[in-house]
Amino acid sequence: MLPVGKQCKRPDDMLKMGYISGVFGVQGWVKVFSYTNPRDNILAFEHWYLIRESECYLLNSVKGRKQGKSLIVANIEGSDDRDIAQQLIDAEIWVQKEQLPALEKDEYYWSDLIGLEVLIGDVSIGKVSAMLETGANDVLVVKGDKERLIPFLQPDIVKNVDLANKHIVVDWDPDF
Secondary structure, three states: OOOOOOOOOOOOOEEEEEEEEEEEOOOOOOEEEEEEOOOHHHHOOOOOEEEEEOEEEEEOOOEEEEEEEEEEEEEOOOOOOHHHHHHOOOOOEEEHHHOOOOOOOOOHHHHOOOOOEEEEEOOEEEEEEEEEEEOEEEEEEOOOOEEEEEEEOOOOOEEEEEOOOOOEEEEOOOOO
């Protein structure tokens, strides 16, 4: 049982945004590893759900800041000393999807793409298992008969993303 927040039932339609990676200082602050870009965007979410195993805790008050170049630290309601903070390590941070900003046309959250079937014409070459950021463009990691790395370049390579039918149509050499 986590010593913070209000125990809750895990809501549907949530996204994992990071996890608590360590303690910071002696006043109950924690280090946060964030999946958001930029990393400190995780602090913009009004409500966090801390999840570990089958336990879920709703946090209504999280204060935090960027510490140095890449470290995010947070003070979570109910965590006011190092011993409590220590118990939070490895808890995952989730938010409800409705808290995410709306996207423009032809923009997608990575979480919406992972799991989609990838098609060349009508032939499936696998499913998106992960996404990579290369700096120049994002890359689909597609696992099927073999693993393929396909640049997420619209409309040159990625011809169509159909979230309703759960597939992506690409113009890609199947042997590559």
